[in-house]
Structures are given as structure tokens and as C-alpha cells.
Amino acid sequence: MSYRWNPEAFERDLAEAFARAERGEPVVPYLTEDATGGLAAPGTGFKFGREIEYDLPESLKPHQDAINQAIARDLYDAGLTRDPWTHPYHTGHDGGYYEGDNGWRLEQDVSVAGELVSPPLYDTPRTWESIQLVCEIIKSHGGVATPSTGGHIHVDTSAFDHIPAFYQRLLSLVNRNYFGVIQTQIKLALGTVGLALRLGDDQFPLNHHEKDVAGNHTEHRRRLDYSSYLELADHLYHRAADKAQLTALFAITQWNEKKKSPGRYE
Amino acid sequence: MSEANRAAVVIRNTSAADRPPAMPVKVDGSLYRYEMIFSGGGSRAYADEPDELVGALRPGYDALGTPEERREARARIALDAQVRAQAELAAAGPLEECTPEERAVLLGGRHVPPAPEEWAAPVPLVLVTSFYEPAGSLPRPRGPEELQVWLDPADDWTLLTSLHAAGTIKVAILQDSP
Numbered sequence: 001m002s003y004r005w006n007p008e009a010f011e012r013d014l015a016e017a018f019a020r021a022e023r024g025e026p027v028v029p030y031l032t033e034d035a036t037g038g039l040a041a042p043g044t045g046f047k048f049g050r051e052i053e054y055d056l057p058e059s060l061k062p063h064q065d066a067i068n069q070a071i072a073r074d075l076y077d078a079g080l081t082r083d084p085w086t087h088p089y090h091t092g093h094d095g096g097y098y099e100g101d102n103g104w105r106l107e108q109d110v111s112v113a114g115e116l117v118s119p120p121l122y123d124t125p126r127t128w129e130s131i132q133l134v135c136e137i138i139k140s141h142g143g144v145a146t147p148s149t150g151g152h153i154h155v156d157t158s159a160f161d162h163i164p165a166f167y168q169r170l171l172s173l174v175n176r177n178y179f180g181v182i183q184t185q186i187k188l189a190l191g192t193v194g195l196a197l198r199l200g201d202d203q204f205p206l207n208h209h210e211k212d213v214a215g216n217h218t219e220h221r222r223r224l225d226y227s228s229y230l231e232l233a234d235h236l237y238h239r240a241a242d243k244a245q246l247t248a249l250f251a252i253t254q255w256n257e258k259k260k261s262p263g264r265y266e
Numbered sequence: 267m268s269e270a271n272r273a274a275v276v277i278r279n280t281s282a283a284d285r286p287p288a289m290p291v292k293v294d295g296s297l298y299r300y301e302m303i304f305s306g307g308g309s310r311a312y313a314d315e316p317d318e319l320v321g322a323l324r325p326g327y328d329a330l331g332t333p334e335e336r337r338e339a340r341a342r343i344a345l346d347a348q349v350r351a352q353a354e355l356a357a358a359g360p361l362e363e364c365t366p367e368e369r370a371v372l373l374g375g376r377h378v379p380p381a382p383e384e385w386a387a388p389v390p391l392v393l394v395t396s397f398y399e400p401a402g403s404l405p406r407p408r409g410p411e412e413l414q415v416w417l418d419p420a421d422d423w424t425l426l427t428s429l430h431a432a433g434t435i436k437v438a439i440l441q442d443s444p
Contacts, residue, residue, distance in 0.1 A: 090276045090309070096325070110287065111278055152308075162345065165373035167353030168361075 003230040017248035028248040039190040040123035047156040054143035153189040170196035191236035274313035274322040303436040316422035340419035385409040
């Protein structure tokens with residue numbers, strides 16, 4: 001099912017996302033079986049990792065250490081971590097990530113209240129259950145997502161080997177442009193890595209050979225011009241459920257205005 | 267701190283829209299000699315010695331026992347950085363102005379070091395010094411200097427400064443450092 005050939009399918013998915021929001025239901029669906037359509041299948045797909053940052057409301061910040069200890073204890077009791085402690089920032093990166101179901105690690109992060117670092121993951125029901133459980137434990141102790149919190153998604157690009165062409169395609173794709181959101185973001189990262197491997201040179205750049213720079217989507221949405229999104233969704237996924245999920249994320253995404261200076265550092 | 271557990275202090279970087287993060291200090295309250303921004307701008311490392319910064323780039327580097335092992339680890343850092351830096355330069359363009367032969371050199375696998383006799387394409391070529399004269403056996407490509415980006419893993423400091431020059435990391439020295 002192609003969005004570009006069936007724009008009514010996109011309109012329907014978009015309308016359903018807004019309807020779920022109006023009903024107070026989770027806007028982005030959460031899948032637990034074959035959620036990535038093989039992109040992250042054990043043994044043949046891309047391995048990935050996810051960092052989940054959380055913060056605390058002002059009223060709870062004086063108790064941050066105690067709350068983090070309680071979260072660490074609950075994570076351990078749930079079989080998600082190997083110890084009931086909070087580790088220094090970057091412990092996983094510096095010392096190596098744990099493997100296995102209990103390989104999550106709670107790390108300190110000075111910019112927010114704390115950060116959960118996942119073990120290397122594949123698309124299994126256990127993975128999605130773990131992410132759901134992690135979020136529920138954080139929320140149960142008052143942890144919240146705020147504009148300050150984020151979460152890196154790591155996708156194993158060892159399939160790119162030492163070939164600049166794949167990274168160049170990935171960069172070209174990237175530059176163009178609570179459970180369910182996390183899962184869909186992971187799938188978006190996985191799909192983009194897969195696309196860099198799959199597309200041919202003659203298919204670049206997408207979007208009618210026009211650069212789709214950051215900030216464009218704000219203007220596109222004002223004009224109800226979804227063409228670049230429809231093309232991307234069609235390239236990323238072939239399953240209707242994946243496109244519908246991505247469209248739900250699209251529906252609730254607040255697009256940034258164009259920035260005058262694209263550089264991150266002065 | 268003993269020689270065995272010397273390691274850079276790594277903190278998360280803030281975005282350009284925010285204030286820079288507070289710089290960590292040593293036990294005596296003084297600042298570290300070096301600051302390095304890495305991981306695509308996502309992290310900052312602070313240390314007094316270059317090898318500690320290299321250890322932040324390649325966890326486990328400080329535990330390597332022999333100079334040969336360290337040399338090999340630095341070469342791997344350079345090779346990984348070469349692929350990513352080359353991809354970024356190619357993505358920035360103008361790749362469309364390159365010939366098919368030049369595109370093949372830019373985007374081809376780095377399992378074998380690229381060895382064009384001359385490089386004058388509009389996209390710079392990233393090279394690792396280990397494979398070219400005088401450190402290696404390949405002749406250096408002729409052509410404008412500004413179209414060749416060299417990564418030099420000969421020692422810790424040359425690696426860091428060459429990665430800095432290539433734009434992969436940023437290294438700064440404390441201004442009033444001895």
C-alpha cells in the first residue's frame with residue numbers, strides 16, 4: 001500500500017491519530033509482535049540501543065537521589081538491571097554495554113534527573129515489554145518527559161562496513177529532512193539505516209532532488225503539502241501498520257521553524 | 267590518581283542553544299589541561315594528558331599494554347573517522363560535480379586505502395598517513411593541499427590534532443596551562 005498512490009490512506013491514518021488524541025487514547029500505536037517488520041529481527045536485522053532520559057517535577061527535585069535509588073531498586077527487582085545502583089554518566093559507553101534482558105543500566109545525567117541505557121536490543125516481544133516496564137517504573141516514581149529530556153537511538157551500522165557510500169546516503173537521508181513514540185522513533189532510525197543500504201545512487205536525493213532541510217516541514221504543514229513525508233514513508237516501510245504508526249508520530253510532532261544558523265557550535 | 271586508573275572525565279554536552287555545561291575540576295579545584303568535544307558534539311571530555319582523551323574516543327585504550335597495541339588502536343580510530351569524515355564531506359557536496367571515477371574513490375570501501383595519483387575533485391579526500399610515504403609505502407596523491415584531509419595516528423597528539431583539523435572532534439587547551 002503506497003501512500004503516494006493512495007493519499008486517502010494517509011488522510012485516514014492521520015485522521016485516526018487525531019481521533020485517538022481527542023478520545024484521550026495513546027496517539028501512537030504500540031506493537032509487540034514483529035514490530036519492525038524484520039528490520040531488527042534477531043540474527044538478521046539491525047541491532048539497536050535506546051537511551052531514555054527522564055526528569056522530575058520541581059516539587060520532587062529535592063528528593064532526586066532518593067527517587068533514583070527507588071527507581072534503581074524497582075528496575076533490579078523487575079529483572080531489568082544487574083544491580084540496584086545508579087551508575088556514573090557514560091558507564092555503558094566507557095565500560096561496555098551489558099548484554100541480555102537484565103542489561104539495562106541506570107546512569108546519572110547532570111542535565112536531567114536520570115537516564116536508562118538499554119542493552120543491545122532486537123525486535124522481540126521481550127524488548128518491547130522491557131521498554132514498557134522501564135517507562136512504567138519511571139512514571140510510578142514521578143519521572144516525566146520534558147523538553148529537556150531526550151534519548152539517543154543507536155543503530156548498529158556494522159553492515160556498512162568501511163564503505164563511505166552508505167554513510168553518505170544515511171547522512172543525505174537524515175539531512176533531508178510513551179511507548180508508541182519510543183518504538184516509532186526506534187523504527188524510524190532502523191528504517192533509515194535500512195534505506196541507506198537498500199536505495200540506489202540514482203534514487204538520491206529524494207524529494208524530487210530538492211534538499212528537504214530542517215524547518216521545511218513547518219511550512220509544508222501550513223500548506224497541507226505532505227508529499228515529501230509520503231515519499232519517505234513509502235520508502236521506509238511496506239506494511240500499512242508501520243506507515244500508520246509513523247503517521248501518528250508525524251501528527252503529534254511539533255516541527256521546528258527554520259533556523260538562521262544551522263551550526264551546532266559557535 | 268594512579269597511572270592505572272587515569273581516565274578523562276566525560277560529561278554530556280549541551281546544545282548550542284543552551285549554556286555550555288559546567289567544567290569539571292580536579293580534587294584540588296584546578297581545571298584540566300585539555301577539553302575535547304566529541305561523539306558528534308554530544309559529549310565533552312576533560313583530561314591532563316592526550317592519551318586520556320584518546321581513551322575517551324576508544325574505551326579500553328588506556329589498558330593496552332604495548333606501544334604496538336596502542337598504535338593499532340589509534341589506526342582503527344583514524345580509519346573509522348576517515349569513513350565518517352569522508353561521508354560527511356561527500357554529503358556536503360558538491361558530489362554531483364565529481365566524475366564517476368572520483369565518486370568511486372570518494373565513496374568506495376576503505377578496506378584498501380585510496381591511491382589516486384592526483385586529487386583535484388571538488389570534494390576533499392580523507393586519507394590516513396600510515397599508508398602513505400613516509401610512514402607507509404603508497405605515494406601521496408598530487409594536487410591542491412586544501413583538497414586532502416590527513417588523519418595522522420602516529421601518536422596521541424597527532425591523532426587528536428588531525429581529527430580536530432578534519433572537524434571530527436574539537437580539542438582545546440586551557441589558556442593559562444603551563
